[in-house]
Amino acid sequence: NETIKTIKLKNIIIKIIIGDITIEKTDAIVNAANSTLQHGGGVAKIISDKGNLQKESDQYIKEKGKIRTGEVGVTSAGDLPSKYVIHAVGPIWYGGSKDEAEYLYMAIFNSLKRAEELQLNSIAFPAISAGIFGYPIEKAVKQYKKAVDNFDNQNPEHIKEIKWIIYDKKFIDHFLKEF
Ligand code: AR6
Numbered sequence: 001n002e003t004i005k006t007i008k009l010k011n012i013i014i015k016i017i018i019g020d021i022t023i024e025k026t027d028a029i030v031n032a033a034n035s036t037l038q039h040g041g042g043v044a045k046i047i048s049d050k051g052n053l054q055k056e057s058d059q060y061i062k063e064k065g066k067i068r069t070g071e072v073g074v075t076s077a078g079d080l081p082s083k084y085v086i087h088a089v090g091p092i093w094y095g096g097s098k099d100e101a102e103y104l105y106m107a108i109f110n111s112l113k114r115a116e117e118l119q120l121n122s123i124a125f126p127a128i129s130a131g132i133f134g135y136p137i138e139k140a141v142k143q144y145k146k147a148v149d150n151f152d153n154q155n156p157e158h159i160k161e162i163k164w165i166i167y168d169k170k171f172i173d174h175f176l177k178e179f
Pocket of ligand 1 (some may be wrong): 032033034041042043044045046090126127133134166167168
């Protein structure tokens with residue numbers, strides 16, 4: 001994976017990286033999940049297959065129930081090199097009239113909050129909602145940035161590094177413009 005930009009906020013370092021999230025060594029990677037953790041496609045399938053995580057995800061849903069849009073659930077990282085997978089449920093894009101922006105913001109912010117509660121130092125995100133869920137990337141990056149800025153402003157004690165892993169190269173300019 002290749003780091004193309006590093007940005008220093010008040011407390012946190014942001015890295016914009018091109019590549020594959022499953023090879024990132026961070027304390028947690030975030031999965032672009034759905035509310036039943038059925039990892040049928042997209043980055044979720046890749047994370048689940050490589051980490052061997054479907055069974056643990058099914059068990060999670062059985063015990064705790066569905067995860068609402070904007071909320072997160074945590075499993076181990078299975079066979080992946082990180083410690084945890086934070087499964088964030090981003091919104092499906094319906095055109096912008098169904099509070100998609102607020103839900104996307106929540107999915108990112110709640111992932112960061114949970115990572116901080118777990119006392120983790122680093123976390124890596126894919127472009128949540130911007131694939132199968134259809135959220136336009138130029139709008140999505142605004143919510144990613146807002147969530148990161150607000151989290152940084154809360155002066156977190158543990159999280160020091162947030163990585164954005166870009167798989168889809170046509171997203172690069174949007175990330176560079178927003179961050
Ligand atoms: N590393 C980083 N990013 C990746 C990788 C990878 N290895 N592979 C794909 N991406 P998506 P969503 C990017 O569709 O829109 C699943 O079925 C991809 O290019 O994975 O939130 C879930 O189970 C895109 O930019 O997530 C849900 O049902 C980004 O990851 C649904 O899809 C997100 O695309 C979630 O849809």
